[in-house]
Amino acid sequence: MLLTKFTHACVRLEKDGTALVLDPGNFSEVEEAVSGAAAILITHEHADHFDKDRIAAALRAAPEMAVHAPEGVAAQLREELDDGAAVRVHSVEPERSYTIAGFAVQTFGGQHALIHPHIPLVKNIGYLIEGTLYHPGDSFIVPHGVQVQTLLVPVHAPWSKTAEVIDFVTAIRAPRAHQIHDALLNETGLAMVEGHVSRLGKHYGTDFRHLAPGESVSL
Template sequence: MKLTKYTHSCVRLEKDGRVLVLDPGNFSESAEALQSAEAVLVTHEHADHIDVPAVVDALRANAGLAVFAPARVTGQLQDKATGEAARIHAVNPGSTFQAAGFTIRSFGGQHALIHPQIPIVANIGYLIDDNVYHPGDSFVIPDGISVKTLLVPLHAPWSKSAEVLDFVIGVRAPRAFQIHDGLLNENGLKVVEGHVQRIGAKYGTEYTHLAARESVEV
């Protein structure tokens, strides 16, 4: 399949002419990523992972588009796109379903802790075709499977570099690319990616940086 990285945590997957989009947030080129998509997977409700107006517009413009997300996200979307409610589906961890010709497995359950005074929200990680794993805002490692392509949240208010590295080591995917890099400047990105590349290699993970809108076959 073809994987295209957009700014921050948005990723577009294409296979056999069909399109699946993950986390089209307001840090990303969401409207562009959503063009001709058949399905959208949303990990959680934070705006950098779902641009609600852009997704609502896409649902109204594209009668073939379906959205899969945690229940609070689907509720927000259904309130704004009542005519499209039947195409908006709530997802729980531990489920398997089909979307746009891809097989999806869901993992996790909650967002990583930012601070005890900041409420924790639901977060779903998605494994697509037993290949690409997008964890959203968490370091939950899928159980019982081997991930082939890992999307690594490089930097966030809820993480530190040691946790990023332990996540890469724990998953041990052969290939890894970055997500959640929208808060890093060029210098910070080099520092964090240098650690991931060097330490990940010790455990069999080849890490590669993707620029915004860059594509790769996975």
């Protein structure tokens, strides 16, 4: 399986000639990421993970493409589409197993991390792909009953602090980790956070490596 990192929280996975894209948001290269993809997974409704207008345009242009997302996200997207495209928007629930575009997908969590008590919580679903790659969306939910091999780490967000990022990495203890949710940090801040994650993650068997936008790795 080939993983390609795009800006912020968006990644593209390719296997056996089929592509699956997670969280193409408004900080990401949406058109490039979803081009030719069979399916899109959305963790939650925030615009940096779900660019509604560009995803709707992609669905209209590609009659074979489908979207899978929490019900609130799916409902918003269906409202933008005619009936022919809306039927390709599917709701997902936490704690389930799916086969999506030929990929095995398990779902975890259910709630976005708390930003502030005055800011309402929204649903958030983390996705484990092919039993190996975990994209948590905007949460630090540790998936149970599985051994994650490659972890995508939200290294910076309005809802987190560096200590929580490190605790998330050390709790999961994946052999390999790469960063997501990094668009709001400049180079200095990103180097500092990733330095802590890399140094402390090694104590728990995690090899953390930064991926530049557009860079790919084989899993």
